[in-house]
Each structure stands twice: as C-alpha cells, then as structure tokens.
Amino acid sequence: MTVVVLLGSPGAGKGTQAPVLAEHLEVPVLASGDLLRSAVANATPLGREADRFMSRGQLVPDETIVRVFLDRLERDDAEGGAILDGFPRTRVQAEALDVALSGAGRRVDRTIFIDVPTEDLVKRMANRRICTANGHVYNLASNPPREPGLCDIDGSPIVQRPDDHEATVRARMREQIPPLLEVVDHYRKAGVLQTVDGREPIAEVSSRVLTMIDAPFAEMVAPWEPAT
C-alpha cells in the first residue's frame, strides 16, 4: 500500500512522471485535472461548475474537489495505493486527505515535489499538448509525438489545453503557486517530502524520482502524525 503525492506547479511535469511511477509501483494514477476535464467534456453538474474556475485558471473550490477526489480514491482500483497527481493543491485539501487516509489506516507515504521556476514553466506550457483520448502529455519542443499531431500511445489527436494559453497560464501561476507552497510546507513538516529538480530532461527526472522512491527515506523514521 503506497500513496504517493506528486506536487508541482502547473506544467512542472507531474502528468509526465505520474505514469512512470505508477508503472513502477503497479498502482493507478489519480489525476484531479483529468477527473475534472472529463466532467467538463460530459457536461455533468460537476463539469459545469468546475469549468467556470478552470477556464480562468482558478482553483475549483476545496469543498467540491475534496468530495470528488476522495470518492475516487475509495474505488477498488486504489486499494493497493495510488499516485496522486494534482491533489491536494491547498492546505485544506491536504488536511482532508490526511483525515480520510488515517480513517482507513492509511497515510501519505511519500510526496515528491517537482520544482521548476515559474518563467521556465510559462515557456514550457506554450508548447504543451495533450491527447484527446487519455490526456497523454507531449511538448512540441522537448518531447514531440513521433507522428505530428497524433498521440504515440493511442493515436488520438493532440491539442493545446484551453487553459494553457499564456494569459491563463500566468493566472494559474498567480492563483496556484502560493497555496502549492503551503502544501509543500505541510508535507515537509510531516517528514514525507522529497524534492527533484524538474528542469532536468524528462528521462533524468524519471530516473531520479524512481531512485528516490526505491530508497528508504531517512526522515521518515521521525514520528508522523496526520494533521487532524
């Protein structure tokens, strides 16, 4: 049973590294952004609510995302653990996750913070594309698909996310980095935080992340209490 939280600013590489970790640990990726985008695509009540915030680069209210994400975490496929990509994004969400996990005798085992400076992120996101079928992530400059415009894995068209246009990207950074830093601090205090330099090439970041996850984590000998 391993619960790993991947932290990083929008565009830091969480969506790229999450499947690498998931394959290694044989657990699913639960990506809050994917859950929300699928609700938007299906025009569900959640999708209609979330779209108002997502299209402006704002965070969806804690109450909504906590309910939806914790429900998802309770499904059978996450019984053996999960990689959490994009959740928690605020201290309130991190505390709600701690409470939900501790109620089930579980905890966040590791948190990996993929650290990238904001200006690098803005440039990176201008080139980001995702596939329409499964959200597989590409970068036109550093990680293009083999066939232009098509996903290597499932062949679906790749597109720019509406919230990846520069003005929205800057709004997302403004809105999302301060609460993210609180979440980083939350896990640092809990003794489960590790940081990787996300400016390295993708393969190098993957290899560092896998090395981290396989190594015993010295700080974790410290007593750890969920914030209830």
Ligand code: AMP
């Ligand atoms: P992502 O794909 O993780 O970048 O998420 C896309 C958008 O979904 C974000 O810019 C937010 O508007 C929303 N979102 C995703 N995860 C969360 C979360 N944990 N809390 C609030 N909003 C979220």
